[in-house]
Each structure stands twice: as structure tokens, then as C-alpha cells.
Amino acid sequence: MDHSNHTPLDRTEFNTALLENAPVYGADDHKIGTISHVHGAGAVTDVVLDVGGFLGIGSKPVLVSVDQLNLMRDEDGNIHGVTSWTKEQLQELPEHQH
Template sequence: MDHSNHVRLTASELSPAILEGATVYGADDDKIGTVDHIDGASGRVVIDVGGFLGIGSKPVAVPMTELDFMRDDDGDVHAVTTWTKDQLKELPEHLD
């Protein structure tokens, strides 16, 4: 997917209501996870990684600055990061 024409979200759009459920694409433009929620206490984004249809996925937390949130041509919100799925799987599980 070519993200160069996608519109970056503004700071005011970086809210849980907009970001939760967004697909996260990794370094090779592979789908690597989905935004589960924003951890308000730490300001980190919790991403569900791995699993199948939400079963067996592992929640991991990364700094919001590690993700570039944008809207595609259809208006769908997604994020791009330099992380790979394997790198995220190696992170400790995020526990609320």
C-alpha cells in the first residue's frame, strides 16, 4: 500500500475513539497488528499482535511516537511503523 498520499492525522485526532481498531502496518508494509487501546497512564499504544481473528493475540505497548497514524483514500484510519511483527512479539505482554 502506498501511504505517501494518505492524510496524516492531526494531534486533535489522536484519540481513543479514532485510533482503536486501526490496522498497524510494519516495516515491509505487512499487517502486523491492530490498535487495541491507548494506555492513558503511559501514553502508549497497545497493539494486539499475532493470533487469528483476535484469538491468541498478544497485547504489547509501544510509544505513540513510534506510529504514524493516517487515513487512506476511503477514510479508514491505520498506522505505519518501522517495527516488524517479530519485533513486537518479542516485547513483554502489556497487562492493564
Template sequence: MDHTNHMRLTDAELIPSELEGATIYGPDDEKIGSVDHLHGTQVVIDVGGFLGIGAKPVAVSTSELDFMRDEDGDVHAVTSWTKDQLKKMPEHRD
């Protein structure tokens, strides 16, 4: 996916109603997870699993994700983290 024409979200748009469910893309545009919820200044990402079953929630700083909106208005994010790196992180618990 070419992200060059996608509009970056403003700080005011970094709210649960905009971000929850957003797909997260890692290096090489690999789908690595989706936003489950926000926890303070962190984004909890469900990594792995299938349709949310067996996914591992991990928390990363909002600043480590580049949120944007595509031509269809769908919100997604890109990061330098790989799926394997996220899977090795400690599981997030609320």
C-alpha cells in the same frame, strides 16, 4: 499500499474513537497487528493471533507510530517495528 497520498492524523485526532481497531503496518507493508486501546501515551497493539484470539498485547509509544487516514477514510498506522520484534516485547497488562 502506497501511503504517500494518505493524510496524517493531527494530535487532536489521536483519540480512542479514532485509533481503536486501526491496522498497524510494519516494514514492507506487512500487517503486523491492530490497535486494541490507548493506555496513557502508549498504544496497545494486538500482535499475532487470528481474529483477536491468541493475540499478544504489547504497548508502544504513540510517537513510534505514524497514524494516517486513507482515501476511504480508514485510519491505519505504519511503524518500523516488525511483527517478530513486537512479539518479543513484554506482554502489556492493564
């Protein structure tokens, strides 16, 4: 996926309404997870990524700072994130307890 035409989100847009269910892609452009929910808003925001599994079944929730993600909007207005983390690295993080 070519992200060069995608518009980075402003920190004021870091909220549940926009980010929930957004896919997150790793450095190799393969989907590595989905944002399941958001903690905080604006400058102090963490997201819970559901990593692994299939259609949300068997996935592991992990907490990641939005500073670890490049959140953007594509040409169709869809929100997604890109990170340098691999799925394996994210799966090694502690499981987030809701």
C-alpha cells in the same frame, strides 16, 4: 500499499474513538497488529497493539508509544498506522497487562 496520498493524523486526533481497531502495518506493508486500546490522548499517548494470533485469538498485547507509529487516514477516511517495527520485534516486547 502506497501511503503517499494518505493524510497524517494530528496529535489532537490521538484518541480511542479514532484509533481503536485500526490496523498497523510493518515496513514491508504486511499487517502486524491492531490497536486494541489507547492510553492517554494528544501529545502523551500510548497504544496497546494486539500482535500475532488470528482474528484476535492468541494475540499478544504490547504497549507502544504513538511516536513509534505513523498514524494516517487513507483516501476513504480509514485510519491505520505504519511502523518500522517487525511483528517479531513487537512480539519480543513484554506483554501488556490491562
